[in-house]
Amino acid sequence: MNRVIRREMIVPNMHVLVLEAPEIATKVKPGQFVIVRHDDEGERIPLSVADWDEEKGTLTIVFMEVGASTGQLASLKAGDNVATCVGPLGNPTEIAKFGTVMCVAGCYGIGSMYPVVRALKEAGNRIITVTEGRSSYLLYWTDRFVRVSDKILNITRDGSQGTKGHASRLPDIINGLPARPDRVIVNGCTFLMAYTSEVTRQLGIPTVVNLNPIMTDGTGMCGVCRVTVAGQMKFACVDGPEFSGHEVDWKEFLARRKAYLEEEALFFRHSAPNQIVHEGGKCHS
Numbered sequence: 001m002n003r004v005i006r007r008e009m010i011v012p013n014m015h016v017l018v019l020e021a022p023e024i025a026t027k028v029k030p031g032q033f034v035i036v037r038h039d040d041e042g043e044r045i046p047l048s049v050a051d052w053d054e055e056k057g058t059l060t061i062v063f064m065e066v067g068a069s070t071g072q073l074a075s076l077k078a079g080d081n082v083a084t085c086v087g088p089l090g091n092p093t094e095i096a097k098f099g100t101v102m103c104v105a106g107c108y109g110i111g112s113m114y115p116v117v118r119a120l121k122e123a124g125n126r127i128i129t130v131t132e133g134r135s136s137y138l139l140y141w142t143d144r145f146v147r148v149s150d151k152i153l154n155i156t157r158d159g160s161q162g163t164k165g166h167a168s169r170l171p172d173i174i175n176g177l178p179a180r181p182d183r184v185i186v187n188g189c190t191f192l193m194a195y196t197s198e199v200t201r202q203l204g205i206p207t208v209v210n211l212n213p214i215m216t217d218g219t220g221m222c223g224v225c226r227v228t229v230a231g232q233m234k235f236a237c238v239d240g241p242e243f244s245g246h247e248v249d250w251k252e253f254l255a256r257r258k259a260y261l262e263e264e265a266l267f268f269r270h271s272a273p274n275q276i277v278h279e280g281g282k283c284h285s
C-alpha cells in the first residue's frame with residue numbers, strides 16, 4: 001500500500017497526486033511510469049511520473065479524470081492509501097546534448113514533460129516548451145517550466161493564450177523560430193502526438209512520442225500494449241513507451257486504443273453513475 005500525501009485538482013479534470021513510494025523515488029528517471037491500483041479490486045492503470053523527491057520518498061503524478069479508475073483516484077484524500085504503486089516501468093527518455101529541443105505537451109503530458117525538460121536543460125540543451133490546450137485555464141505548471149526552459153510558447157483552441165488553434169499551427173511556430181529544432185518530443189493525447197509527428201516528418205525533424213496504449217501488466221507479458229513501429233511489433237511497456245513518432249502505425253494505434261470503449265463506458269456507468277466529466281478537461285483525440 002502507498003500513502004496519499006496530497007491530491008488536488010489543478011485545472012478542471014486534471015489532478016496532482018503525491019504518493020509515498022520511497023523505493024521508486026530513488027530509481028525513477030524522466031519518461032518512466034508507474035502502475036497504480038486504487039484498491040484490491042481496482043484496475044491497474046499506467047501513469048507517468050511527473051516529479052519525485054528522493055529525500056521525502058514521494059512521487060508526483062498528474063492525471064486526467066477520464067473514466068472509472070481515474071475517477072476513483074480523483075476522490076483520494078491525504079492520508080488515504082492506494083493498493084498498489086509499481087515501478088518505475090518503461091525505458092527512460094534519452095537525455096543527451098541534442099542542441100535545441102522543442103518539447104510539445106498537452107493535457108496530462110504537461111506534467112509528464114516537466115522532468116524531461118528539466119533533465120534536457122541540465123544536459124545543456126536549449127529548450128523551447130510548447131504547451132497546448134483548449135483554453136488558457138487548462139494550462140498549468142508554467143511557473144515550473146519557466147525555470148527550465150529558454151522559451152515558452154502556448155497554443156490554445158480559443159486563442160486565450162498564445163497562438164490560436166491546435167497542433168496544426170506548429171508549422172507556423174517552427175517556421176517562426178530563428179532555427180529549426182534539432183529534436184521534438186511530444187507528450188499528451190494521441191491526436192497531439194500523431195499530428196505533431198506528421199508535421200515534423202514533413203520538416204525532417206526527429207520526433208519522439210511517449211505512447212499511451214491500454215496496458216495491463218506493464219511488464220511485457222500480456223501483449224495488450226502491442227504497437228507497430230517501423231513495421232515491427234513492439235510492446236510499449238517494455239520496448240517504449242517512447243518511440244519515433246515518424247515510425248508509429250497511428251491508424252492501428254488509434255483503433256487498438258478504442259478496443260474496450262463499450263466495456264469502459266459500462267463500468268463507468270456502474271461505478272460512478274453521478275460523476276460529471278467536465279467538457280473543459282476532455283482530450284482532443
Ligand SMILES: Cc1cc2nc3c(=O)[nH]c(=O)nc-3n(C[C@H](O)[C@H](O)[C@H](O)COP(=O)(O)OP(=O)(O)OC[C@H]3O[C@@H](n4cnc5c(N)ncnc54)[C@H](O)[C@@H]3O)c2cc1C
Nearest residue numbers: 045046047048062063064066067068069070108212213264
Ligand atoms: C505509459 C502510459 C503513461 C500514462 N500516463 C498518464 C498520466 O501521467 N496521466 C494520465 O492522466 N493518464 C496517463 N495515461 C493514460 C491512463 O493510463 C488512462 O487515462 C487510464 O488508464 C484511464 O483509466 P480510466 O478507467 O479512468 O478510464 P477508462 O474507462 O479506461 O477510459 C475512459 C476514456 O479514456 C480513454 N483512455 C483509455 N486508456 C487511455 C490511455 N492510455 N490514454 C488516453 N486515454 C485513454 C478511453 O478510450 C476512454 O475514452 C498513461 C498511459 C500510458 C500507457
Ligand code: FES
Nearest residue numbers: 216218220223237
Ligand atoms: S502491458 Fe502487458 S505487455 Fe505491455
